[in-house]
Amino acid sequence: MTTISAPADPDQLRAEIAATRAALGATVEAFAAKADLKTRAADAATDLAHRIRARTAVAADRVREQATTAAVATAHQARTVSAAVGDPHRWQRLRRRSRSRSSAVR
Template sequence: MSTAQDPQQLRAEIEQTRAELGETVEALAAKADVKQRAKEAASDATDRAREAASDAAARAREAASDVTARAREKLGGARHIATDQLAPAREQAFVLKKNAVQDPAVRQSLPLVGAAAMALTGVILVARSRKKR
């Protein structure tokens, strides 16, 4: 600042200094407003937490979908294997059943087996009814 400046220029410099000083005071006041800064920090933290939760939920849904798809693939393969392995056993059981029914000794014993089953059922029912009394 020189002393040879005109008053108009001095006024302009004073006005600029006042504006700068006002901005500085506003910045200091904002830094000194702890309550407002805490609110802003809390709001920022809440936003970050929501975003993180949303991302985690999306990743969990995607992982669950992947696991479900893999389980379905494994189950489908297991079904085919089980069907392939059980087919001969089913066929053999059918043949044994057919042969057993055609065997005269088995055919003669079928009424006896039926009567024994009915007698056993009757004994069980009588025993239960006596037990309840």
């Protein structure tokens, strides 16, 4: 069995007691934080929401990029087909007509 000897100096004893209280207080706070399930669950939900928003933004950027690529490819195909039938401005006239029809429907 180990015996603990107390320091002879009262000021040193008070300093050790203060240090022990501080360490004990930190330990109690750590246990209390682990036991606070409501706060831990709320923090986890917030973290998850941030991750979902970030992934959604990345997916939206990909969709926009793919839509732009598809639109450019479609326009190129339309020009190619229009040129093949001998009228390079036909696709522009058709486009204007479809726009005027869609704006009339609105």
